[in-house]
Amino acid sequence: MNRMTLTTEGDRHVLVTRRFAASPEMVYRAHTEPELIQQWMLGPEGWTMPVCINEARPGGQIRYEWTDGNGNGFHLTGENVELVPFSRIRHIERMHVPDPTPDNHVETRFEADGDGTIMTMRMTLPDTETRAAMLATGMEHGMEASYVRLEAIAQQTPSRP
């Protein structure tokens, strides 16, 4: 019942829906309050978000920094565009890997569904050319970073806590 769906809309957008067993107010707050965002927006297991800035007002700054605790990390910056408590958030974000990716325009909606909430998130899918350019320009950095990471993994001993 709370299964996530992820579909493409045309060749430029991605639509994600998910139901949560909590009110729109709570789900909205979990998307806008840094101390709550830090608890779940983490990606793979083992990663944390030591820096989380989200100024919940139009034009407000967004900055998330992730780390795996072994010296690897990346960050995201962005701006809030529109916030309608507790139903709608529009924001722009870009990843730094380390060069910034093109702006991703994201719209997140929260609708009451019985005693729960249906969240719908619509984001921009980078186009083919942009992906190719990202790969071509980011290759050296990405490779180096991954190479270092690979090395670290290779040297990791099983007994490491």
Next chain:
Amino acid sequence: MRYSSQPSSLQEGDGSEPGASTLEPASGCLTIASRLYNLMVMQSLDTAFFALADPTRRAILARLATGEATVMELAEPFDMSQPAISRHLRVLQHAGLVSRRVEGTKRPCRLQAGALDEVEAWLDMLRKALTHNYDRLDRVLGQMQSAVPATTKAKKKQTATKKDRSSAK
């Protein structure tokens, strides 16, 4: 499993010509990092390490990210012979990063389908990350609900707390 060659054939300069195209689709991911992870898990660490450790091979991958190319085209920007480039290509083929097809007398190279620039792979990565995140969010929301009486107070403190966070960086 992805190729049948002995590990020793991955060494450069063993003299043999590039092998047949590796046409089996790779279970791809968009980023190099996750692609590396796949290589590590599904093949051997040595293969991935060896294929990506060389700057020429990384440059070849970067060139192929913009489109198909022949060995001659790939050799152009390098001060290197075509056989030398072919050896690098063979290593990349073994690692499942590059495939070649036959077109008349030409054998153009391309990034392995699904390896680096596949929308499906990108979506798959996104799906996994979001699934993890939303499962965690379920737990966070559960904790928030068990602390419902504090909700109103927490809301009032919201602005101040955020300021604290921003400057606490």
